Amino acid sequence: MTAPETVVHRDKEQMARDTAARLITKITEAQAARGGASVVLTGGRNGNGLLAALADAPGREAVDWSRVDLWWGDERFLPAGDPERNDTQARKALLDSLPLDAARVHPMPASDGPHGEDVEAAAAAYAEELATAAGSGGRGPVPVFDVLLLGVGPDTHVASLFPELSASRETERTVVGVHHAPKPPPVRISMTLPAIRTAREVWLLAAGEDKARAVTTVLSDGIGEIQAPAAGAYGSERTLWLLDESAAADLPR
Numbered sequence: 085m086t087a088p089e090t091v092v093h094r095d096k097e098q099m100a101r102d103t104a105a106r107l108i109t110k111i112t113e114a115q116a117a118r119g120g121a122s123v124v125l126t127g128g129r130n131g132n133g134l135l136a137a138l139a140d141a142p143g144r145e146a147v148d149w150s151r152v153d154l155w156w157g158d159e160r161f162l163p164a165g166d167p168e169r170n171d172t173q174a175r176k177a178l179l180d181s182l183p184l185d186a187a188r189v190h191p192m193p194a195s196d197g198p199h200g201e202d203v204e205a206a207a208a209a210y211a212e213e214l215a216t217a218a219g220s221g222g223r224g225p226v227p228v229f230d231v232l233l234l235g236v237g238p239d240t241h242v243a244s245l246f247p248e249l250s251a252s253r254e255t256e257r258t259v260v261g262v263h264h265a266p267k268p269p270p271v272r273i274s275m276t277l278p279a280i281r282t283a284r285e286v287w288l289l290a291a292g293e294d295k296a297r298a299v300t301t302v303l304s305d306g307i308g309e310i311q312a313p314a315a316g317a318y319g320s321e322r323t324l325w326l327l328d329e330s331a332a333a334d335l336p337r
């Protein structure tokens with residue numbers, strides 16, 4: 085377990101800009117060292133704010149986007165193209181403007197795809213896609229993710245792992261179906277904490293005063309990962325909490 089580091093930014097806009105620059109650096113370093121880079125995206129306002137900042141980042145041309153693998157940490161289980169889907173929002177914020185290799189962009193299944201409304205089958209299919217991509221060079225059944233991004237919910241959820249739900253207790257599978265999510269829509273697909281923890285670096289994004297309690301709960305109160313799933317989200321090499329002043333307001337200085 086890597087101890088969480090915190091970086092506090094003036095506001096959410098500065099957090100997005102600085103994190104975009106940080107991600108460009110991390111991707112270019114990975115490409116120089118290993119020929120490619122693997123990033124797991126997250127949904128939500130902070131996650132999409134980061135992608136929008138990347139779209140405007142001066143350094144974005146430094147990345148060879150054709151050698152970036154993109155995965156999702158979670159998805160709202162809706163029909164393809166639904167505006168509420170995380171991948172729809174990511175494409176609008178950034179991806180559609182990048183020269184990505186479509187074969188290296190891995191959206192989670194949609195509810196009108198080959199598995200229909202069977203979210204468990206859809207989750208199992210994504211787990212299989214991860215395992216296939218892992219091959220022999222992966223970390224067990226998932227590829228080596230250079231950066232895994234997570235927005236943090238006001239209730240300390242990350243991805244679609246909500247407090248006390250069974251998905252947050254999963255110890256074996258890498259991807260599961262989620263029902264009764266308190267954040268709509270209720271049916272989702274999510275990577276599990278064991279899958280998240282295989283990433284080299286896990287970056288948690290929390291900006292806004294509505295996140296201050298969640299940040300303090302996890303970083304100061306030492307609450308467990310079932311009650312506070314963000315507490316179980318850490319990387320094998322680094323865990324970074326990227327905050328703004330509002331979200332960090334209740335942390336001991």
Ligand SMILES: O=C(O)[C@H](O)[C@@H](O)[C@H](O)[C@H](O)COP(=O)(O)O
Pocket residue numbers: 126127128129130131158159160170234235236237238241242243244267
């Ligand atoms: O599907 C989703 O909604 C996201 O994956 C979710 O995990 C999000 O990152 C958090 O809820 C934070 O969202 P905000 O940044 O909008 O607060």
